[in-house]
Amino acid sequence: MKVLAIDYGAKRVGLAIGDSETNLALPHGVLADMNDDELVNRLKEIIIEEEIDIIIVGEPVTLAGYASEQTQKSREFAQLLEKYLTVPVKLFDERLTSRRADAATLGATMPTRNRDELAAMFLLQDYLDKQKSNNF
Numbered sequence: 864m865k866v867l868a869i870d871y872g873a874k875r876v877g878l879a880i881g882d883s884e885t886n887l888a889l890p891h892g893v894l895a896d897m898n899d900d901e902l903v904n905r906l907k908e909i910i911i912e913e914e915i916d917i918i919i920v921g922e923p924v925t926l927a928g929y930a931s932e933q934t935q936k937s938r939e940f941a942q943l944l945e946k947y948l949t950v951p952v953k954l955f956d957e958r959l960t961s962r963r964a965d966a967a968t969l970g971a972t973m974p975t976r977n978r979d980e981l982a983a984m985f986l987l988q989d990y991l992d993k994q995k996s997n998n999f
Contacts, residue, residue, distance in 0.1 A: 864916040867891075867909060868987030870957065870979050871920055871940045876902065877979025879987040880913055886995050888987035890980035903947045910950055917950055921957030921986045957986045 868888065870877035875895045881888035891913075894905055909915065920941040923933045937954070944952045 865914055866917050866919055866987060866990065867906075867913065867915045868919045868955075868983045868990065869906075869921065869940075870983040870986055871937050872979065873936070875977075875979045877977065877981070877983035878909070879980060879983035880915070881987045881991050883991060883994055886991050888984045888991055890977075890984045893977045893979045899943060903943065906944070906948065910948065915950055918944060918948065918952045919955045919987060919990050920944065920952060921983070922954040923957050955986060955990050957982070957989075 864883040866881050866883065866888075868879040868881070870879075875893050876897075877893050878891040879888050880891045891909075894902060897905065906918075910918075920937055922937055922941075924930060941952050941954050
């Protein structure tokens with residue numbers, strides 16, 4: 864099953880693609896400065912191009928497990944995707960993915976990957992790992 868992970872932000876949306884068979888998540892770029900219509904249309908193209916079976920949207924809860932303003936925005940974004948896309952959309956806890964992305968680029972003079980796509984990659988890898996462990 865091919866999975867598209869989304870690290871949703873108001874200005875930038877990080878993407879990662881992975882496969883449950885290989886259990887490997889890879890960064891897939893960043894969509895920036897798009898309104899909702901443009902974003903949904905671009906995601907439709909990616910779903911077709913990459914043969915995506917499911918979308919995972921990061922749900923940013925606090926370390927204590929509480930919802931924040933960004934949590935609500937991510938939930939609303941997931942609902943928007945459910946309305947206009949043909950594949951299932953799930954929310955998944957994205958705690959610490961941005962910090963892990965920052966740590967991955969720490970000290971790099973010319974990071975080859977954007978923080979947002981790395982956060983999406985970590986989100987997706989966590990999701991794939993959880994799915995694999997639940998299958999055993």
